[in-house]
Amino acid sequence: MAPSQATHTPSLEKLVKSLKGQSLEASIEALIFLLKRRQVKGDECAQATAHILRQVVAKARWQDVDQLLSQIQSAGSRLARAAPHEPVIGNIVRRVLGLIRDERQATIPIRPSPAVLTSTAGLQVSKSMFNLLSVAEPDGSPMTGGSTPLSQATQPTSVHTLRSEVMDGIEEIMDEIGQADDQIASFADIQIHPGDFVLAYQPSKTVERFLIKAASRRRFTLFIAGLEPFTNGTSDAPYATLRKKLSAAGVNTISLSSNGLMAYIPRVNKVILGAKAVYQNGGLLVDSGCCIAAQVAHEYLKPVIALSPVYKFCPEDPSYDVSRGWLGNPSTYVSYGNGPEVDAIVVENTVTDYIPPELVDVYLTNLGPQTRHHIASILADHYKTEDLAFSMQLD
Template sequence: MAPVSTHTPTLQKLLKSLRDQDLETSIEGLIFLLKRRQVRGDQCANATAHILLQVVAKSKWQSVDRLLELVTSAGSRLVQAAPHEPVIGNIVRRVLGLIRDEASEDRNADELSESVSDLQSLAPVAPPPTSAPARPGPTPITRSLTMPAAGLQVSKSMFNLLSVVDTLDSYSTGASTPVSLAQNNSVHALKSEIIDGIGEIIDEVNQADDQIAGFADIHIYPGDYILAVLPSPAVERYLIKAASRRRFTVLVASPHSQGSGAEQYSALRKKLTSAGVKMISLSTTGLMAYMPKVSKVIFGAKAVFQNGGMLVDSGCCLAARAAQEYSKPVIVLCGVYKFCPQDTATHISWTQLENPSSYVGYDDGETVDTIDIENTLAEYLPPEFVDVYVTNLGPQTQDHLGSIMADHYKPEEMSVQLGA
């Protein structure tokens, strides 16, 4: 059920209202935006992390298992709302792994403190320092307080005697924080650590494009002809960063090379032109004619799977295949949070279809009755067409993807079924 609102909901409005509205309303609000495809791509990762942070902060839980159930339930609902956005499941699994890590560290700290307490309870009472100044001999009163039969070597001083009694009383009574209060403090500390960890994931998502752009000088050289296919925000920052130091030519390929399509990247053109870099717009259908002149092909990925294959915008596969025919390197930009610990064989299809009315008009009734037109929004690209994966951790090859996924996902998270 869509949230009731007098205004059209947006992701910005939703994120601003997370603290003021209840958890269920926030989850339903994001589900509404996902189903309407008002939130796509990188925005899905950011929004999912914010919602899961609210799940941890606002839900009532007293055990780690209960928190894992709550996060899994909320994550499954988000995945069901946008099954073609694998990055949502990635963030959910990252948060689940974070919870397990923080809980494991908390248990290890508790076991260590209990071991220290046991050792302290078994330690004998230290005798008084030998360097203390000698006191007068014991009076008859103090002699009567000694206990030679018990074999206890206790100082004859009344002050030390009272100190020993107080120490023994503290060990015998076990004066400490009540168990219930200790548990509440432990849950509160664990919640704070998990919230801080989710905040770090949000920072990683927000900073990934800038960190990827920092490696632009490694691949782009003066005089290059760079083919950017449907440049994503990460690709745009990558090109702008390279333009600040190098002079090259950018060929931007998009389905529309005229009209509104030509103005889609007007902001990118303005920034590149101000930096002295020439930008040429062309259609994805004419890539083969320009490929002999191209130095490198660059595009962004929506998701990267275990085998190195990826989900890309429609048109990138054509450019990658053309680049392979002409022996041109293909560079893919993607943040580590887009790495999916899943095999594409477990999914029926990652191909996404969209409204084809932007390509063919339906004014003629005969055309509607006789032609079926499919507008592919995203498609799967096999790993053999990619040369380098540029992530926020640096350039990577296909052989190193498995180790990166193993560092960010545990086997428990890889087997979690979301959206089922």
């Protein structure tokens, strides 16, 4: 059962504030509750996962690196199972596991090898093999080989040091997540030129920030396309805030429906999409409908630019579930308020799409523009080989 306070935690911000007053288990359960209800989703999943894993390092009981790795894997698996449609959770878990492995190598003390002793006259002193292996440590205990565990006297200090270094490393990951959108937006004036006609399909927060940054230096026309949800006229127009900011900067915006893409795509210079994940083969996990825009752009030879920070790069290939899309609440697009025929029909609302790699021209990351051929090197730089099978542990 989810903790009672989770019902009063509708956002990531409130969850993070509540971590100090909760036990580790309560914090994990609170986030699992929000992930299952999709109250924390998208980019927020990365920050929330990093916060929880930092709590694991700080509060969980562990005496060595293997125990810490096990604790991180256990907590990470629970979070990933709660939201299998959010692959960024697994990415952050892998990043933290790799961080721990790096810190272990950095904090293991280098023990001196037994040296040949010399007298004050410079003459070598004979030592038997027994004496060489029995040279005393500073605390009086015999020195052992380099592959044996740390002594009781040095282990607590090493654990304390490792805990501090790993927590600092997770803080750096959290800073990277928080700064990624601004870093991607810094390349906006390179990708968007004066007079361009740009198509954005269901722009994400990353895409919105990118477009607003471009508008501060460029004058262009933006087509905003996407599916129109069923709202009964009770909600504001989609992307009203984005339109207002772009209009203030002198950028014209035009709304398009999905079935109107073919008519306008010949005028478009480029298509901008926000990726929920970039897979090992270069394919994208995106919001539903984005694949339509990518396919139309490909037919008309228009470049497709995918915006994605590197923490969304997944070191795995897409599964069957990813390829067919995740299903969401159909009432977003269809009203069940009236009509006896509701019981006789089945309505599926696909909330994600998969875009194959051949439809993507440029991957714009917080490290700059990348091509499909650079994905392997990015993955190698950010994940350890030992942790690539993390997602397989969830089955």
